[in-house]
Amino acid sequence: QVQLVQSGGEVKEPGASVRVSCKASGFNFINYQIAWVRQAPGRGLEWMGWVSPYTGRTQYAPNVQGRVTMTTDAPTTTGYMELRNLSPDDTAVYFCARGVSSGRGLWFGPWGQGTLITVSS
Amino acid sequence: DIVLTQSPDSLSVSLGERATINCKSSRNIFGGPNSQDYLAWYQQKPRQAPRLLLYWASTRESGVSDRFSGSGSGTHFTLTIDRLQAEDVAVYFCHQYFDTPATFGQGTRVDI
Numbered sequence: 001q002v003q004l005v006q007s008g009g010e011v012k013e014p015g016a017s018v019r020v021s022c023k024a025s026g027f028n029f030i031n032y033q034i035a036w037v038r039q040a041p042g043r044g045l046e047w048m049g050w051v052s053p054y055t056g057r058t059q060y061a062p063n064v065q066g067r068v069t070m071t072t073d074a075p076t077t078t079g080y081m082e083l084r085n086l087s088p089d090d091t092a093v094y095f096c097a098r099g100v101s102s103g104r105g106l107w108f109g110p111w112g113q114g115t116l117i118t119v120s121s
Numbered sequence: 122d123i124v125l126t127q128s129p130d131s132l133s134v135s136l137g138e139r140a141t142i143n144c145k146s147s148r149n150i151f152g153g154p155n156s157q158d159y160l161a162w163y164q165q166k167p168r169q170a171p172r173l174l175l176y177w178a179s180t181r182e183s184g185v186s187d188r189f190s191g192s193g194s195g196t197h198f199t200l201t202i203d204r205l206q207a208e209d210v211a212v213y214f215c216h217q218y219f220d221t222p223a224t225f226g227q228g229t230r231v232d233i
Contacts (some may be wrong), residue, residue: 020196045214090158095170103154105218107161109173
């Protein structure tokens with residue numbers, strides 16, 4: 001079945017970087033995008049961006065542009081999200097999701113289980 | 122950015138009854154190359170990842186119960202859950218993919 005499995009949670013100090021992985025299975029990896037969405041504790045969903053495994057093209061949300069890099073590795077069907085210069089405001093559960101192209105944006109399904117990133121000194 | 126505002130923030134529904142959740146967009150999200158409404162709905166149960174329920178405002182994702190239905194167009198949308206079951210306790214989010222950045226509603230909590 002279609003599945004996305006993410007790496008485990010991490011605790012980081014302010015100013016550090018984190019990389020989260022997202023292993024996809026059950027579908028043709030290069031035919032979809034890998035999107036990333038985060039959810040701060042007790043808060044709503046915030047779109048961060050997406051990457052195309054086929055072209056390598058990316059699109060990032062303005063609030064993380066410049067600090068985030070999203071990549072994929074097609075042979076291992078894995079997506080990656082690196083976020084740099086972390087601050088406590090980046091504490092959140094980070095989700096990857098399969099992005100389905102609509103001709104404009106993407107809808108997201110299914111989702112990975114989530115990865116809790118805690119930023120604290 | 123397109124702002125999605127859901128109402129109510131929370132609601133309690135008796136088992137077997139209907140739940141109705143509204144999502145209002147700050148801009149028209151109908152159109153594009155598909156002449157569709159670029160809106161999706163997700164369900165997030167406690168301590169779980171979101172699950173896609175509907176896209177194109179009313180198309181059910183594979184495997185989603187037909188108790189879930191979507192309606193509306195342009196700027197006003199509705200998610201309806203018929204014959205509410207205990208397993209439907211969750212937070213529900215709308216999401217627009219008409220424009221970048223993609224945005225979500227703040228969520229509506231449904232309980233029994």
